[in-house]
Amino acid sequence: MRTLQSCTTYFVSVDHYPHDRAFHMTLHDRNKPARHRAIFLSDIHLGTRGCQAELLLDFLRRNESEHLYLVGDIVDGWRLKRWWYWPQAHNDVVQKIMRKARKGTNVVYIPGNHDEAARQYCQLTFGDVRVEDEVIHETPDGKKLLVIHGDQFDGIVRYARWLAILGDWAYAAALRLNTTFNWGRRKLGLPYWSLSAYLKHRVKNAVQFINDYENAVASEARQRGVDGVVCGHIHHAEMRMIDGVLYCNDGDWVESCTALVEDFDGRLRIIHWADEVARRTSRLPLSHVQLAAE
Ligand SMILES: [Mn+2]
Numbered sequence: 001m002r003t004l005q006s007c008t009t010y011f012v013s014v015d016h017y018p019h020d021r022a023f024h025m026t027l028h029d030r031n032k033p034a035r036h037r038a039i040f041l042s043d044i045h046l047g048t049r050g051c052q053a054e055l056l057l058d059f060l061r062r063n064e065s066e067h068l069y070l071v072g073d074i075v076d077g078w079r080l081k082r083w084w085y086w087p088q089a090h091n092d093v094v095q096k097i098m099r100k101a102r103k104g105t106n107v108v109y110i111p112g113n114h115d116e117a118a119r120q121y122c123q124l125t126f127g128d129v130r131v132e133d134e135v136i137h138e139t140p141d142g143k144k145l146l147v148i149h150g151d152q153f154d155g156i157v158r159y160a161r162w163l164a165i166l167g168d169w170a171y172a173a174a175l176r177l178n179t180t181f182n183w184g185r186r187k188l189g190l191p192y193w194s195l196s197a198y199l200k201h202r203v204k205n206a207v208q209f210i211n212d213y214e215n216a217v218a219s220e221a222r223q224r225g226v227d228g229v230v231c232g233h234i235h236h237a238e239m240r241m242i243d244g245v246l247y248c249n250d251g252d253w254v255e256s257c258t259a260l261v262e263d264f265d266g267r268l269r270i271i272h273w274a275d276e277v278a279r280r281t282s283r284l285p286l287s288h289v290q291l292a293a294e
Helices: 002-015 051-060 077-082 088-102 116-122 155-160 162-166 170-186 197-202 204-224 273-283 284-294
Strands: 036-041 063-070 104-107 129-130 135-138 142-149 228-231 238-242 245-249 258-262 267-272
Touching: 036 245, 051 063, 051 088, 051 273, 063 088, 063 135, 063 258, 088 129, 142 204, 142 273, 142 284, 170 197, 204 228, 204 238, 204 245, 238 267
Parallel strands: 036 063, 063 104, 104 129, 142 228, 228 245
Antiparallel strands: 036 258, 135 142, 238 245, 258 267
8 A cells, every 4th residue: 555655655746747758667667877969067076065965866876977077176186285185975976977988988087176176187188088188079060169158258347256256264154054954854854955046146246247257258168259158167057148158067966966967869858956956855655765865
């Protein structure tokens, strides 16, 4: 009887997401990794307490791709210089990525401003991972996307840098609070919810900054004659047309836990992994939830 109830819950909740690919999947298929043509990740900030390494590991386990672009700020060298913080989960993320590279995924690492020490290795290859300052990704229909971290455009919109508004220490405090807050939520069985992302969006000037940054990046892409751009840096996932150029930001793994993926038909979309996990665990019978958590 209990099993029957669980199954009913499962199908009812799937009905709420008719466009979800999971709609066509069986319970068995749901444990297989999803395959994409390309995955874009940035702003993981390994080496900081804010990094949501466990959620990222879950994402990496459940998503495979032909191309994996690491779009900057993967390891936070700034923070590590001041305070060494390197838990097992952060090691696991690096191992998982190197393993994907060994197994044939084309992994390209584009250093950002927090891992700029790696910029001196551009155009070199380390254990199957290629380091580049920027690359052009070609979509299946031949469109060109410029892939850059994007910190160079931060300076252009300097007058409204949202970090300057809040201050670096306030941001670090918000991230710490976020980690504690979500530890509490986990204990209560509640899904991950980004307090710091929520706070940021409540700051009016931050919204203006995001907008100016997006316009600056899109305008650079237009001048370069490409069809679109994929960047990170501001920890705000987005995908929209800006004056004829496709602007994509893959977000981050300290606040929003987002990835940009390209499917084999060329469709690009942003995945909010915390939401995916919440959806998965809410509609699976208890035994499957426990399996997934292992
Ligand atoms: Mn950055």
